[in-house]
Amino acid sequence: MNKTIQLQDxxxxxxxxTWEYQEEIFKKVVDLKIQNRREETTIATPNYFLFVEHPHVYTLGKSGDLENLLLSEKQLEAKGATFYKINRGGDITYHGPGQIVGYPILDLENFFTDIHKYLRFLEESIILTLQEYGLECGRSDGETGVWLGVGTPFARKICAMGVRASRWVTMHGFALNVNVDLGYFDNIIPCGIRGKAVTSLNVELGVEKVDEAEVKAKIIKHLTQLFEAEFVTK
Structure with a gap:
């Protein structure tokens, strides 16, 4: 079992x-697993974690509803945004500047073979990170991601999640709003959930800008503990 995770920012x-790069890595790991089984070899499969920030883009998961995008093609263009229908779970979400996106490409057979546990660990890494900033946050029943104000009329989502897994290899991941222009969320029904707001860490803390490098370091610290892994920078 290889518990080393190669970290790339x-x-x-x-x-x-980035999607094509993920697919390339994903295929490499899956192909190695197939080779190991076919040739009865035990070559260790690598694990990767990508941090990235995207220009304005809306993405729709394979089970999502296109009606949750409230913009026409021309309106998208006017806002300088792009749109992709992709092969992760979940509905529609927004990515843009000021958002920390994490894409773990892990062979879960190096850790544990439980997708539910995997998603909960991703959520937990964000929850523990936000708690370091003094925020009370948690999960909302039946709704993947991390929320503030759960159980109140002021519930708001701060981190969206959507993953894909095949042969226990993962891709896609989470998007944490840190210094995001929340106006871009007005153009969609985020994650297909009506009547609930979206928020960002800087808004919750009442500051103009949060140090994103600091947030990333905290996320990696908690992922290291939860997955009992070692992150190495490549």
Whole structure:
């Protein structure tokens, strides 16, 4: 079992470019697993974690409803945003500047073979990170992600999640709003959930800008503990 995770920070990068890069890594890991089984070898499968920030883009999961995008093609263009229908779970979400996006490409057979536990660990890493900033947050029953004000009329989502897994290899991941222009969420029904707001860490803390590098470091610290892993920078 290889519990080393190669950490890469891609900076600001186009969504499609990053998606193709994820697919390339994902295929490499899956192909190695197939080779191991076919040839009865035990070559260790690698694990990756990508941090990235995207230009304005809306993405729709494979089970999502296109009606949850409230903009026409021309309106998207006017806002400088792009749109992609992709192969993760979940409905529609927004990615943009000021948002920390994390894409774990892990062979879960190196850790545990439980997708439910995997999603809960991703959520927990964000919950523990936000608690370090003094925020009370948690999960909302039946709604993946991390929320504030759960059980009140002021419930608001701060982190969206959507993953894909095949042969226990994961891709896609989470998007945590840190310094986000929340106006872009007005153009969708986020995650297909009506009547609930979206928020950002800087808004909750009442500051103009939160140190994103600090937030990333805290997330990695908690992922390291939860997955009992070692992150190495490549």
């Amino acid at each position: 891609l900076g600001l990068q186009d969504y499609k470019t």
